[in-house]
Amino acid sequence: MKIELNGSPHQIEAHKNVEELIADLSLSGEAVAVAINREIVPRHQWQQRQLQLADCVDVVRAIGGG
Template sequence: MVTNIAKHIAEHIAEHIATNIELNGSVYQVTSGNTIDDLIGLLDLREKNIAVAVNRQIIPRSQWESQSLQSNDKVDVVRAIGGG
């Protein structure tokens, strides 16, 4: 029982600890465990045509909800622009 309570407390604290990532070259603070989808929501970019790379790897939109951000990740968000 005590172990379960301690585990629950540790999980609760971890959910609220801030961590730093690099977002388009600048330091940006997110909550530990935030996903790419969470970040895009915070940036109010959900309805935009954008691409996201984490540590130089393009992350498909289908993986944004499951891809958690880690401390010191380098995240690039770029706007998709059509051309011809």
């Protein structure tokens, strides 16, 4: 199934949820925010939120600095 991930086409398995996508991207446990079709998905909803064909997913990673 094809989605858009951070502006680029990305192929994933059907019936994947946000938590599984984050794990596939090796970002589990990282400080990240996820938006799907411009709506933020709270972390507590990642297991329930199934990805759909043509979803536009943005994953933003927090980077500290100073």
